Amino acid sequence: MPHQKSDKPSVAIIGTRGYPSYYGGxxxxxxxxxxxLVDEGWDVTVYxxxxxxxxxxxxxxxRVTTRVTRGLETKSLSTLTYGLSAIVxxxxxxPDVALIMNVANGYWLPLLRLRGIPTLVNVDGIEWERAKWGRLAKAVFRWGAKTTAWWADRLVFDAHEIGRRWxxxxxxxxxxxxxxxxxxPELxxxxxxxxxxxxxxxxRFVPENTVLEFIEAxxxxxxxxxxxxxxxxxxxxQIDERVAALSASNPRVHWLGHVSDxxxxxxxxxxAGAYFHGHSVGGTNPALVQAMTLGAPIVARDTVYNREVLDAQGHYSPADSVAIAEAVTRLLNDEEAQDRLGDGARERTRGDYSWPSVATKYEAALRLLIKKRGKATRA
Known part of the structure; x- marks a missing residue:
């Protein structure tokens, strides 16, 4: 039975594991x-x-409508198949507009174009450069990015550097x-x-997060x-085994595993006296922004993405265990630097890197697409 349209603008959000989910950014x-969006008068459906x-x-x-569709639960096909079933x-x-997460869904954007549904696509990071993916997965993401570039009505970049790359x-x-x-509040x-x-x-224990180098430090x-x-x-x-062995043999090393609380x-x-952020691929990392919001003094791997987000409110280190150990220990021994960096990082997130700012920008982008579609229809 077809969906009953209301007077409210409607949006379908496609490409995540659902609502509310806590899996990733x-x-x-x-x-x-x-x-x-519901508070602002939208009819919202999350797939x-x-x-x-x-x-x-x-x-x-x-008030948020949720819809579950089917797909194949495999590392290489889950995003593609769940994306296709949601888009169908x-x-x-x-809906009046679709918000699509992940360029792997770019293959299916022509289907939405055929139905006259404009699309706003968050492209995420440069997925085809991530070491965790094999050759086939990298090719899928690369071609997904190309089809996204061809068919998306508008793109979202979570970092200026990602925008430059695109x-x-x-x-x-x-x-x-x-x-x-x-x-x-203080916990x-x-x-x-x-x-x-x-x-x-x-x-997450993957090579591009500089986990091995930190373990060695x-x-x-x-x-x-x-x-x-x-x-x-x-x-x-192997990485889990190395961390488990290190934690078992050294009483000062505490491995907590995945923390969902x-x-x-x-x-x-x-x-924390020093939070080491080793993520090297992608744009704005959600964990980095969260650490900044909570006032953590930060040592980050020296990448263009981390420098864009932190600017002068952090220390930087190359992906080298000796350099990481030296930078982290130096910050742990410097109370003045801890206070200065923690306060500076917290203050920096009160502009672009705050949820009210983020949500306002998404809504403005979605409304603009609906407005443009209306003008195109009348032309």
Missing amino acids: FETAVRKLAPY GRPGSTRDDDPDRDP DAMRRK KSGFGRDGVFIPYGGDEA PLEPGLTHRGYALVVA APTIAETHDVVIVGSSGYGG DKRLFSLWQH
């Missing part, structure tokens, strides 16, 4: 954006995957909309740790300070 953005959300989630806004469903319901590589401009961070300190007395890393840092490691590969493997994770950022 896209999902975090949708958790913030969907209720905001997702089976088993990725809970009906009894207290963060679920009942959206074609039937015909301009030079695909000849497309877009709108800059990064990620935001959640502020929080209790993790038992066994001291305020500003430990180094922290929060990362950890014993040196642990000679004088505690080291807290949050994250895992998600499926075991936001309050616990926020506390770790709030009280």
